[in-house]
Amino acid sequence: MNNFNKLIKGAGVFLLYILVPYVINMFLPSITKSNTTELIIRLTLMFLLLLFFILLYKDDIIRDIKAFKKTFLSIIGKSIIYFAILIAGFGIISALLLIVYPDFMYTNSSIIDSLLKENFIVMIIYVFIISLFTEQIVFRKVFKDILVNKYFFIIFSGIIYGVFQVGYHVTTLNELFTIIPFAFAGIILSTSYEKTDNIITPCLVYLFYDLFLLIGSLA
Amino acid sequence: MKKNWSLVLISILVIIISALIFYIVKTNAKDKDPVNDKNLVASDTLVNITKSETKDEIIYEVTDNRKNLKYSWTFNKDESLMKALKDSMEIDMSLKLEVLTKLDNEKLNSITNDDKLIISFEHHGELPTKAKVRINVRDSYKDGELLYLYYLNEEKNQIEYIDSKIPVKNGYVEFEITHCSDYFLTASIVQDAVNNPKNVNLIIIVMVIVIIVLIGATLFQNKK
Numbered sequence: 001m002n003n004f005n006k007l008i009k010g011a012g013v014f015l016l017y018i019l020v021p022y023v024i025n026m027f028l029p030s031i032t033k034s035n036t037t038e039l040i041i042r043l044t045l046m047f048l049l050l051l052f053f054i055l056l057y058k059d060d061i062i063r064d065i066k067a068f069k070k071t072f073l074s075i076i077g078k079s080i081i082y083f084a085i086l087i088a089g090f091g092i093i094s095a096l097l098l099i100v101y102p103d104f105m106y107t108n109s110s111i112i113d114s115l116l117k118e119n120f121i122v123m124i125i126y127v128f129i130i131s132l133f134t135e136q137i138v139f140r141k142v143f144k145d146i147l148v149n150k151y152f153f154i155i156f157s158g159i160i161y162g163v164f165q166v167g168y169h170v171t172t173l174n175e176l177f178t179i180i181p182f183a184f185a186g187i188i189l190s191t192s193y194e195k196t197d198n199i200i201t202p203c204l205v206y207l208f209y210d211l212f213l214l215i216g217s218l219a
Numbered sequence: 220m221k222k223n224w225s226l227v228l229i230s231i232l233v234i235i236i237s238a239l240i241f242y243i244v245k246t247n248a249k250d251k252d253p254v255n256d257k258n259l260v261a262s263d264t265l266v267n268i269t270k271s272e273t274k275d276e277i278i279y280e281v282t283d284n285r286k287n288l289k290y291s292w293t294f295n296k297d298e299s300l301m302k303a304l305k306d307s308m309e310i311d312m313s314l315k316l317e318v319l320t321k322l323d324n325e326k327l328n329s330i331t332n333d334d335k336l337i338i339s340f341e342h343h344g345e346l347p348t349k350a351k352v353r354i355n356v357r358d359s360y361k362d363g364e365l366l367y368l369y370y371l372n373e374e375k376n377q378i379e380y381i382d383s384k385i386p387v388k389n390g391y392v393e394f395e396i397t398h399c400s401d402y403f404l405t406a407s408i409v410q411d412a413v414n415n416p417k418n419v420n421l422i423i424i425v426m427v428i429v430i431i432v433l434i435g436a437t438l439f440q441n442k443k
Contacts, residue, residue, distance in 0.1 A: 003437045003440050003441055004437060004441070006437070007433055007434060007437040010433060011430055011433055011434075014426075014429060014430070014433075015426070015430075018422065018426055074223070077223055077224065077226075077227040078223075080227050080230045080231060080234070081226050081227060081230040083230070083234065084229075084230030084231070084233040084234050084237075085230075085233075087233070087234060087237045087238075088233050088236075088237050091237050091240060091241065143433075146433045146436050146437060147432075147433075147436050148436070148440055152436075156432065160425060160429055163421070163422075163425050164422070164425070167421050167422055167425065212234075212238065212241075215238075216238070216241055216242070
């Protein structure tokens with residue numbers, strides 16, 4: 001596929017990833033008043049979006065799944081290593097940020113706690129399937145396809161990932177610092193993809209990270 | 220290969236240590252009571268409720284025994300207010316509010332903004348018209364601080380964003396409401412609240428940057 005086709009496909013995926021939730025947020029509250037119905041509709045639409053993304057990149061994804069089957073243990077091992085770096089680095093950066101912005105760490109865990117309490121199954125599906133795969137396609141696959149320089153890909157996609165994780169809620173300069181640990185997480189996820197050339201690796205790292213948070217919130 | 224598996228083992232050790240640290244931090248956070256026990260201005264210390272009128276507004280002011288203004292209500296004189304007043308809306312009952320630092324509510328206690336100031340209205344339900352509430356927050360916030368206002372929706376068990384960038388001026392904050400219930404002020408955003416203001420500008424800027432970079436990268440590669 002030539003570079004322009006990759007660009008059009010990638011830019012389209014990236015724009016859809018931003019615009020679809022925005023459009024859903026605009027219209028959904030006026031359609032239903034029930035929180036559960038709203039969540040289910042949101043979930044269904046996001047799932048359809050994920051299916052569309054998978055369809056767009058199906059050849060590459062099938063290739064990665066086949067490669068994963070062949071090098072199963074190696075990829076699992078590497079995912080564990082990257083996850084360890086991610087969690088240790090995230091923890092250190094968060095601890096340092098707590099000095100500057102004391103609410104940072106606790107706020108994140110409170111979101112997960114409250115969401116899990118309210119809609120456990122729906123949130124599990126959302127976090128462990130939809131969000132997990134969608135984010136890897138958008139922030140890893142799309143960027144890697146277009147940005148050939150591996151260092152630029154790793155750093156740029158990592159920072160953009162960090163911005164999108166918390167950027168919507170940043171209203172003060174202090175809150176802007178909260179992008180740092182998420183950008184670090186993004187950099188580690190992109191590195192894992194770059195080094196293994198298999199989208200399954202960042203998916204696994206992210207899965208471990210979600211499991212870690214889930215166990216943490218249930219503990 | 221052996222080296223890789225040693226790395227994996229070290230990684231697992233790091234994960235276990237990280238998990239322990241996270242657990243300890245979380246346990247400490249739970250143990251730490253984020254609010255102190257000072258229930259600031261309780262309704263039983265109310266001393267004076269005075270009513271004054273201007274051409275367009277009716278103002279009710281509540282002062283303490285040292286004549287300090289604790290809070291005030293300002294209503295625009297419109298038809299719905301006049302009707303409500305005709306129906307004998309008892310001011311000392313309906314417009315009483317308490318400013319607290321804690322409230323027995325699981326949802327509210329689950330959030331960690333430890334600077335929150337709860338405004339609990341005695342009257343629960345719709346107001347006859349939009350009201351401007353002015354409250355003394357001198358003991359909790361400094362002048363110039365910008366606060367967020369959230370509504371504690373007990374029916375839906377959720378926290379709803381109402382307003383932000385409410386300035387503290389001379390120890391007072393002022394905001395408008397149409398419905399009485401439990402609200403709270405905080406200096407920082409409550410991340411899991413409903414309808415939080417979205418910083419769309421930042422996202423749009425980043426989106427444009429990403430598209431430009433992707434286009435630039437493609438053109439650069441084609442030139443090569």
